Amino acid sequence: MKNAEVLKQEILAKTREYYELVHKPVQEAPFEPGQSRVAYAGRVFDEKEMINLVDSSLDFWLTYGTYSRQFEQKLAEYLGVQWAFLVNSGSSANLLAFFALTSPLLQDRRIKRGDEVITVAAGFPTTVAPAVQFGAVPVFVDVDLKTCNIDVQQLESAVSPKTKAVMIAHTLGNPFDLKRVKAFCDRHNLWLVEDNCDALGSKYDGKLTGTWGDIGTSSFYPPHHMTMGEGGAVYTNSHLLKRILLSIRDWGRDCxxxxxxxxxxxxxxxxxxxxxxxxxxxxxxxSHFGFNLKVTDMQAAIGLAQLEKFPSFVEKRKQNFNRLKSALAGLEKNIALPEATQSSDPSWFGFLITVNDGMPFTRNDIVEYLENNRIQTRNLFAGNMTRHPMFQTLTEGVDYRICGKLKNTEKVMNDSFWLGVYPGMRDEAVDYMAEKIREFIGSRA
Ligand SMILES: Cc1ncc(COP(=O)(O)O)c(C=O)c1O
Structure with missing residues (x-):
């Protein structure tokens, strides 16, 4: 009879072999312009993720366990926060973060039905959905065109006696003006939830995004900065919020x-x-009307191996971004290129391009050209969220409010798209994207 440990080591050695045979990227394979697909994102992993996954499956603990505990500790250490908790997606992280702020344990500061939450419409729906699901009122403020982040000039006009929180994302990794937003929240005694799902590793004033507000959230879905398949996290420095987050994540229990x-x-x-x-x-x-948003230990096992590689992912994202930006220099008359927010060092999720007004081509024209040339593109998620069918059952002024005009949001919805800069992207692919953009603009402008 084989000893269990010996057998396990054999299985793990076979797993490594399988990785080498099936999944290992073939470095020598040439990039073939027009043939090789340029994906906007993708998993970047090696045998370590697969070995961790198989190891945890052999443990067969399945639910929250050793890997989950280690992952939460390591993520908190990386972020420099007291607590990080795993959940099963970035959307769940946002749901949990928002519902935590409705806890009776927060007394007067708790968000109640009908209270308002300042946010933006140019973004991902599940940054906003939890407020609507709870019965709070999202108040949409326009974005600034340079960064597609909240236009901080509009904040004061969005506030009302019912405002309780600001919940917004760092668009495509580019931090919003954290200093101004944080000062605004402090002045009005508002909660700040940073949807950090697209910005893990970004810094503002030398401090990581997601750690400035009361709660930060992450997504570990494959296109994001690191992955565990499905997964997410919430993080905080508040002891009280920590207790509430855990309770609501885990069925609402008090224990x-x-x-x-x-x-x-x-x-x-x-x-x-x-x-x-x-x-x-x-x-x-x-003590709460909770959910069950937990992950399996197998997801955490993958995440732990990804976390080891994470700093190199951030560097490669920055390199790809800078390479693409340099290669597109001079096209600013035709297309607006992304710019890092002042005082920030973004861990870019994507490269946002906006077609300037008055161009003889549309966003869809250029996107179609790129897609036909095997370059994957993405819109800035919902564009203007309030125009989506989900809003048709809501009444403006009652269920949600729009502050001023969403002029830039509309521009983004109509004229913006983004390209990938993910760590698996090779230099040749970056150069090819720039070449095709130049070629398209040259033929039209
Ligand atoms: C800003 C933002 N928030 C939240 C999410 C949701 O993350 P998940 O897909 O893990 O639910 C996404 C997804 O891409 C996102 O871009």
Whole structure:
């Protein structure tokens, strides 16, 4: 009979072999312009992710376990925050972050139904969806065209006695003006949730995005800065928010025992909660109407291997961005090129291009040309969220508010698109994207 450890090592060695045979990128394969597909994003991994995944599947713990605990600790260390918690997607992270702010434990500062949350419409729907799902009122402010981030000049006119929070993303990795937004939140006693799903590794004033506000969120879906398949995280420095986040993530329970553990507090059967009988089992006491947003340990195992590589991913994203920007220099009369927010060092998610007014071609013309040449493109997500069918059942002025005119948001919806700069992208692919853009503009302008 084989010893289990020996057998496991054999399986892991075979996993490495399988990776080499099936998944290892072939470095020598030439990039073939017009043939090779230029994806906007993709997983970048090696045998370590697969070995971790197989190792955790052999453990067969399945739910939150050793890998999850290690991942949360390492992510918190990387971010320089006290706590980071895994969830099953970036959307779940936003849901959890928002619902945490509705907790009765926050007393007067809790978000109640009908309270307002300042946000933008040029972004991803699940930054805003939790507010609507709860019955709060999103207040949409325009973006500035240079960065497609919130136009901070509009903040004061968006505020009302009902405003409780600002919840916005750092668009495509480019930080919003954190200093101004944070000062605004502090002045009006508002919560700040940073949707950091597209910006992990970005810095503002030398400090990582996602760590400036009360809660930051991440997505680990494959196109994002690192992946575990499906996955996400929330992070905070507040002890009270930490307790609330954990409760709402894990069914709304009051008990904070780790999975597989009982009676960590030693008071499992001796406390009084609500109008329950004295000593009702703490394990089944619920302080919130919660969800179950947890991941499996197998996802965390993949994430842990990705986290090791993460700093190199950020560097490669920056290099690809800079290479593409240099290669497109001189086209600014035709297309607006992305610019890093002042005082920031972005870990770029994508390269945003906006067709200037009065050009003899449209965004869709250039996008079609690139796609026909095997270059993948993306719009800036929802463009103007308020124009989507999901808003048709809502009433403006009641269920949501638009502050001023969303002029730049409309421009982004009509005239912007973005290209990838992900770490798996080769220099030849970056150069090819620039060449095709030049070729298209040369033929039209
Ligand atoms: C800004 C932003 N927030 C949230 C999400 C949702 O992340 P997930 O796909 O992991 O749910 C995305 C997804 O791309 C996003 O771009």
């Amino acid at each position: 904070w025992c780790d999975s597989g553990h009982d009676n960590t507090c030693g008071n499992r059967f001796s406390q009084q909660f609500g109008t329950l009988p004295l000593g009702y089992d703490h394990k089944y006491v619920y």
